[in-house]
Amino acid sequence: MTSKTLDSKTTENVHDLLAQDPASRLLGISITKLALGECQLSMTVTDTMTNGYGLCHGGFIFTLADTALAFSCATYGHATVTANAQIEFINPAKLNDQLMARASITLQKGRHIYCDIKIVNQENTAIALCRGHQVSIK
Numbered sequence: 001m002t003s004k005t006l007d008s009k010t011t012e013n014v015h016d017l018l019a020q021d022p023a024s025r026l027l028g029i030s031i032t033k034l035a036l037g038e039c040q041l042s043m044t045v046t047d048t049m050t051n052g053y054g055l056c057h058g059g060f061i062f063t064l065a066d067t068a069l070a071f072s073c074a075t076y077g078h079a080t081v082t083a084n085a086q087i088e089f090i091n092p093a094k095l096n097d098q099l100m101a102r103a104s105i106t107l108q109k110g111r112h113i114y115c116d117i118k119i120v121n122q123e124n125t126a127i128a129l130c131r132g133h134q135v136s137i138k
Contacts, residue, residue, distance in 0.1 A: 004036035006075055014039070014074045024067050027060065031071065037105035039071040045097045056093035061128050065117045068103035069132035073113050076105075080113060080134035087130040091121075098122040111136040 006014075011034055018024055018031060027049075033040035043064050051057045066082055073080040093099055100120050107114040117130040 041068045041101045064101045065130040068101035072103040083133045083135045085132035090126045
C-alpha cells in the first residue's frame, strides 16, 4: 500500500463504519491498515465458515472482499453501495487461515468508483482476486 495518510477524522469515520456493521463484526473482520483510497482488512477462517469440503466457503471470502471495497471508498468520505463485483478464487482458504484483503481504488468517475481487491493468506498466497464497482449514495 502506498502511504497517502488519512486525517484522524476520516480514520475515525472508517472505524465507526466497521463498528456499525454487524455482519463484519460477526465475522471478526478488523481493519489493519488505512490510507487514502486503500484499506487492508483481516479475518480468521473459523469452523463455522467452512463448507462440506472443510474449506472456507466462497461467500465468506467474497464478504471480506466486498467489505474492503466499501471501506476503501469510505477513506474518501463516500457513502457507497456495491453495484457490481466479480471474484476469482485462486487457491482455497482453510480453517484457521488468517486472510488479508488489500483494496485499492483504481478509478473514480462521477458517482462511480472502481476498486481492485486481492485476498491473501498468512503466507501471502493469493486466495482470490476481486474487482468491484461502487456507486455513491446521497
